[in-house]
Amino acid sequence: MLRTTLALVVIATIPGRTSYAQQRPLTDAEKKIITSTYGSRLKDPLSAQYRWPNLIKAQADAPDYCFQVNAKNSYGGYVGFQTVLGSVTQRNGTVVGYRYKMGAESSSMMNDTASEFCAIGGYRFQ
Structure with missing residues (x-):
């Protein structure tokens, strides 16, 4: 029940997408904006490894x-790649800000939910 309620709340906050055809890779400057914002949540942000799909x-x-x-983690070991869902602020088509929504350090239920929403949004990871 909690998962269903949570899923409905998050779906309501995800804007509808008209097409997945328009995609582009992030620039190094855009990646830096996201890592500097998201990295503040990590124990050792400089050691974090990222996978960057195209921005839809x-x-x-x-x-x-x-x-x-x-x-x-707190013990210094890598925990494995986990999906993070957030939103980006753009100006003239360029990412200028990032806001975390869910994933990674959240509960396993939230990690699964973030992965599901990313898949629905058209994001694919190898």
Whole structure:
């Protein structure tokens, strides 16, 4: 029940996508914006490893963006790649801000939910 309620709440916050055809890779500057914002949540942000799928262009002011991170835990060991869901703020088509929504260090239920929403949004990881 909790998972269903949570899923409905998150779905309501995800803007509808009209097409997955318009995609582009992030620039190094855009990746830096996301890592500096998201990295503040990590124990050792400089050691984090990232997987960056193409940004899917959307009609929204702050479209969702999903990526994966492999970060160290409190014991210094990597935990494996986990999906992160957030939104990006764009100006003239360039990412200028990032806001975390869910994934990675959340509960396993939230990690699964983030992965599901990213897949629905068209994000694919290898």
